[in-house]
Amino acid sequence: MQKTLYSLALASLPLMTLLSGSVLAIPEGKTECIAPAKPGGGWDFTCRSVARTLQELDLIPAGMQTINIAGASGGVAFSHVRAKRQGDEDTIVAASTATTTRLAQRRYAQGNADQVRWAAALGADYGIIAVAKDSPYATLTELLDALEQDPGSVSFSGGDVAGGFDHLKVLMSARKAGVEELRDIKYLAFDSGSVAITQLLGGHIDAFTGDLSEALGFVESGDLRLLAVFSEERLPGEFSGIPTAREQGIDVIAPNWRGFYLPGGISDESYQWWVDNLDTLYASEEWKQVMQDNGLLPFHKSGEAMTQFVNQQIQDIRELSDTLGLVQ
Known part of the structure; x- marks a missing residue:
């Protein structure tokens, strides 16, 4: 050119x-x-x-x-x-x-x-796992406990295909929590994080796996609740209230x-x-x-x-x- x-x-x-x-x-x-x-x-x-x-x-x-x-x-x-x-x-x-x-x-x-x-x-x-504001899961530990009891009991959505990095965050976390049948965990892939979150808010999915920037607007509107961020330590400033997966006993870092x-x-x-x-x-x-x-x-x-x-x-x-x- x-x-x-x-x-x-x-x-x-x-x-x-x-x-x-x-x-x-x-x-x-x-x-x-x-x-x-x-x-x-x-x-x-x-x-x-x-x-x-x-x-x-x-x-x-x-x-x-x-x-x-x-x-x-x-x-x-x-x-x-x-x-x-x-x-x-x-x-x-x-x-x-x-x-x-x-x-x-x-x-x-x-x-x-x-x-x-x-x-x-x-x-x-940094990666996050989030749920709708009215979700029964209040912490990452509660959500992973449900997976340990029944790996197919919680469905996840993400803006990445099955086996992609969004999916890997869930699989790594579940493995750390002692879930053995990782292939039984339900993950639905969408073309973008915003579409995946919309499916969650519509009541079709139980949890969202993605990145903070994708979820931020929905968190600020009060529609989405963050269960964990996959960072080494809590993020600075306005994000300091988000608990890390690590502090909840799940040693997974996913930048x-x-x-x-x-x-x-x-x-x-x-x-x-x-x-x-x-x-x-x-x-x-x-x-x-x-x-x-x-x-x-x-x-x-x-x-x-x-x-x-x-x-x-x-x-x-x-x-x-x-x-x-x-x-x-």
């Missing part, structure tokens, strides 16, 4: 950089962020909040449009990027631990991590990083331009406010460090999934 130099960015580059011929390629006009889910979920939040902040900080030359490509817990979008967006330097794709989980379990058709370029993680969204990958086949210069600008975004006061408002905690990796992290996480999740019989 043809690129041009952007005068403001060029003016700020050191003279030696200009003379060396290593000026970074940047988008010419509007850019796109692909959210691999329907509007309202975590990936949609990632795209829209980053797009808004990039524009506020004048880090992109024009607007950024969010494109929703739902299906197969990110698999449809991954296949689309691999087949249709190779070398597209104007596109970023929202990703998270759910993405690496599906890659680890070989759930993306002929998909693997080295077919795209991993750009950055811009925060961590869900939120960030981006780029299409394979893009130039090193374009890749580095996106990495640098996402680094700048992460360091800004504007992004710190977005994180605070949406329950994201500091977590940042980019460039080669991000690629190494993704590869290691895929290896770790594959080993866990293999133990639970979830790897294809």
